[in-house]
Amino acid sequence: MLQLLSENQCFGGVHRRYGHSSSVLNCAMELAVFLPPQALCGRPVPALYWLSGLTCTDQTFMQKAGALRLASEMGLALVAPDTSPRGDTVPTDPDGHWDFGVGAGFYLNATAAPWSAHYRMHDYVVQELPELLEAELPLCPWRGISGHSMGGHGALVCAMRNPGRYRSISAFAPIAHPSISPWGEKAFRHYLGPDRASWREWDACELIATARERLPLLVDQGTADDFLEAQLRPQALERAAAAAGHPLTLRLQEGYDHSYFFIQSFIDDHLRHHARELLREPG
Amino acid sequence: MLQLLSENQCFGGVHRRYGHSSSVLNCAMELAVFLPPQALCGRPVPALYWLSGLTCTDQTFMQKAGALRLASEMGLALVAPDTSPRGDTVPTDPDGHWDFGVGAGFYLNATAAPWSAHYRMHDYVVQELPELLEAELPLCPWRGISGHSMGGHGALVCAMRNPGRYRSISAFAPIAHPSISPWGEKAFRHYLGPDRASWREWDACELIATARERLPLLVDQGTADDFLEAQLRPQALERAAAAAGHPLTLRLQEGYDHSYFFIQSFIDDHLRHHARELLREPG
Numbered sequence: 001m002l003q004l005l006s007e008n009q010c011f012g013g014v015h016r017r018y019g020h021s022s023s024v025l026n027c028a029m030e031l032a033v034f035l036p037p038q039a040l041c042g043r044p045v046p047a048l049y050w051l052s053g054l055t056c057t058d059q060t061f062m063q064k065a066g067a068l069r070l071a072s073e074m075g076l077a078l079v080a081p082d083t084s085p086r087g088d089t090v091p092t093d094p095d096g097h098w099d100f101g102v103g104a105g106f107y108l109n110a111t112a113a114p115w116s117a118h119y120r121m122h123d124y125v126v127q128e129l130p131e132l133l134e135a136e137l138p139l140c141p142w143r144g145i146s147g148h149s150m151g152g153h154g155a156l157v158c159a160m161r162n163p164g165r166y167r168s169i170s171a172f173a174p175i176a177h178p179s180i181s182p183w184g185e186k187a188f189r190h191y192l193g194p195d196r197a198s199w200r201e202w203d204a205c206e207l208i209a210t211a212r213e214r215l216p217l218l219v220d221q222g223t224a225d226d227f228l229e230a231q232l233r234p235q236a237l238e239r240a241a242a243a244a245g246h247p248l249t250l251r252l253q254e255g256y257d258h259s260y261f262f263i264q265s266f267i268d269d270h271l272r273h274h275a276r277e278l279l280r281e282p283g
Numbered sequence: 284m285l286q287l288l289s290e291n292q293c294f295g296g297v298h299r300r301y302g303h304s305s306s307v308l309n310c311a312m313e314l315a316v317f318l319p320p321q322a323l324c325g326r327p328v329p330a331l332y333w334l335s336g337l338t339c340t341d342q343t344f345m346q347k348a349g350a351l352r353l354a355s356e357m358g359l360a361l362v363a364p365d366t367s368p369r370g371d372t373v374p375t376d377p378d379g380h381w382d383f384g385v386g387a388g389f390y391l392n393a394t395a396a397p398w399s400a401h402y403r404m405h406d407y408v409v410q411e412l413p414e415l416l417e418a419e420l421p422l423c424p425w426r427g428i429s430g431h432s433m434g435g436h437g438a439l440v441c442a443m444r445n446p447g448r449y450r451s452i453s454a455f456a457p458i459a460h461p462s463i464s465p466w467g468e469k470a471f472r473h474y475l476g477p478d479r480a481s482w483r484e485w486d487a488c489e490l491i492a493t494a495r496e497r498l499p500l501l502v503d504q505g506t507a508d509d510f511l512e513a514q515l516r517p518q519a520l521e522r523a524a525a526a527a528g529h530p531l532t533l534r535l536q537e538g539y540d541h542s543y544f545f546i547q548s549f550i551d552d553h554l555r556h557h558a559r560e561l562l563r564e565p566g
Contacts, residue, residue, distance in 0.1 A: 008540055009548075010547065012548075015544050063543065259291050260346065264293065268352075
C-alpha cells in the first residue's frame with residue numbers, strides 16, 4: 001500500500017512522494033514518482049526507472065535532472081526509488097563513510113550478514129516496487145531503466161539479470177566494472193562476502209558475456225569526471241560489450257563531470273532513447 | 284575580485300560558483316553564474332539576475348529550476364546571488380527562525396541596528412554585484428531580473444527603484460505587498476524599524492504608483508500555493524498596477540504550489556519574456 005507523502009503539480013503532470021512498507025527490504029521506504037498528464041487521464045503509461053548514485057535519495061533525480069519537462073511532453077512516467085534501505089534497524093558503514101551502507105545499496109541482493117536482512121535493493125527495484133506501483137498507479141508494465149554512477153551500473157545489472165523485464169536501458173557514468181573499482185570492491189566484499197566468484201553475478205562487465213537479451217545500451221560519460229579512471233572505467237564495459245557482441249553506444253562527453261549538471265545536459269537524449277521503445281505504437 | 288570555487292560544464296556552457304569579499308555587505312559572499320556557450324567564445328552576453336526565496340542559497344535556482352537548457356540555447360547568462368549576508372559576524376534571527384536574518388535578507392538596505400551593518404542586499408544586487416561581474420566576466424550591461432517569493436518581490440523592487448538599470452522584469456509567486464504580509468512585516472520591522480512610512484520605499488505595491496519606468500511585469504502565481512492568501516497577495520499588486528497604469532500580466536496557474544516544481548514548469552516562458560528585451564538585435 002502506497003501512502004501519499006506529498007504532491008506537486010509539474011508541467012501539467014504530478015510529482016508525488018510515497019511511503020510504503022517494503023517486505024523485501026524489511027523496512028519503511030520512500031520513493032518519488034512523476035506521472036505525466038496522460039496518466040492523470042487514467043491511461044496507463046510506461047515508466048522509466050531511475051537509480052541514483054551514492055549518497056542520493058529519491059529526490060535527487062526529480063529535483064536536479066531537468067527530466068520532467070520532456071517526460072511530460074512525451075507521456076512517460078518517471079520512478080525514482082531510494083538508494084538503499086533506511087531506518088534505525090538498518091545497519092550501515094561502521095565508520096560512517098558515505099560509500100557503503102545507507103545511501104549506497106548498490107542495487108544488489110546482499111548475501112552476507114548483517115547486510116542480507118535488509119540490503120536486497122535488486123529484488124526491491126526489479127520486483128516489489130514495479131508490482132506495487134503498477135497495481136496502484138496508472139502505469140503499464142512497459143519499463144525502461146537508467147541511472148547514474150552506482151545507479152547506472154545498477155540499471156545495467158537489473159536489465160541483464162532479468163530478460164524481458166525492461167524494454168530499454170541507459171546509464172550515466174556507471175561504475176562499469178565494480179569488481180575492480182574501489183567503491184565496488186568495498187561494497188561487494190561486505191554485501192557478498194570475500195569470494196570473488198560470487199561477485200560476477202553482480203558485475204555488468206561479467207554479466208554482459210552471457211546476457212540472454214541484447215537491448216542496446218546508451219551510456220554517457222564525461223571526460224572531466226573526477227572518478228573516471230579510478231572508479232568508473234567505461235573502457236572495461238566497452239571491451240566486454242565488444243567481446244559479447246552486445247550493442248553499446250558509449251558517448252564520451254568532452255569536459256563534463258560527474259554532477260547533475262552533466263546529467264541534465266544529456267537527459268533528453270536518454271529520455272528519447274527510452275521513448276523509442278516505450279512509446280512506440282504496436283504493429 | 285572573484286575567486287572561482289567550482290565549475291561544471293552544462294549544456295555546452297559553464298556553471299560556476301564564485302566567492303568574493305563584499306564591501307557593501309561587509310562579509311564574504313558566494314554566488315553562482317551560468318555562462319552560455321556564446322559567452323565562452325568571448326562575446327559579452329546579457330544576464331538574467333535571479334533572486335531566490337527564504338532559506339535558499341545561490342545554488343537553489345541553478346540546481347532546481349531547469350533554466351540552463353534554454354538559457355544555453357538562447358545565449359543568456361544567469362546570475363544567482365545568495366539570499367542574505369552570511370558568516371559568523373552577521374547577526375540573524377535571535378530565535379533561529381528561518382523567515383528572518385540569514386537566508387532572509389529581503390533584498391533591501393537595512394537602516395536599523397544591528398542589521399544595517401550587513402543587510403544591504405539591495406545595493407549588493409543592484410550595484411556591487413553587476414559591477415564586479417561585468418568587469419571580470421563576459422557580461423554586457425543588459426540586465427533582466429526575476430525571482431521567487433521574497434526574491435520575486437525583490438526583483439520588482441530592484442527594477443522599480445532603479446529605472447534604466449534593467450530591461451526586463453518578472454516574478455514567481457512574489458510576496459507582492461510585504462507591508463501587510465506576516466513575513467514582510469517581521470522583516471521590515473527589524474530591518475527598517477517600526478515607522479511604517481519608511482516601509483513604503485521597499486514595497487512594490489507602493490513603489491509602482493510612482494515608478495518612473497513602465498517595464499511590463501510578467502508574474503506567475505500557483506493557485507495551490509500554501510502561502511497565497513496569508514503572505515503573497517497577488518491581487519494587491521494587480522490593483523496597484525491597474526491604478527498606476529503599469530503593464531502587468533498576472534497568470535494564475537491552476538493547481539501549482541510554491542515549490543521549484545512550479546518554477547521549472549514556467550521558467551521557459553520567463554526566459555523568453557526576458558530574452559525578448561535582452562537579446563533583440565539593435566535597430
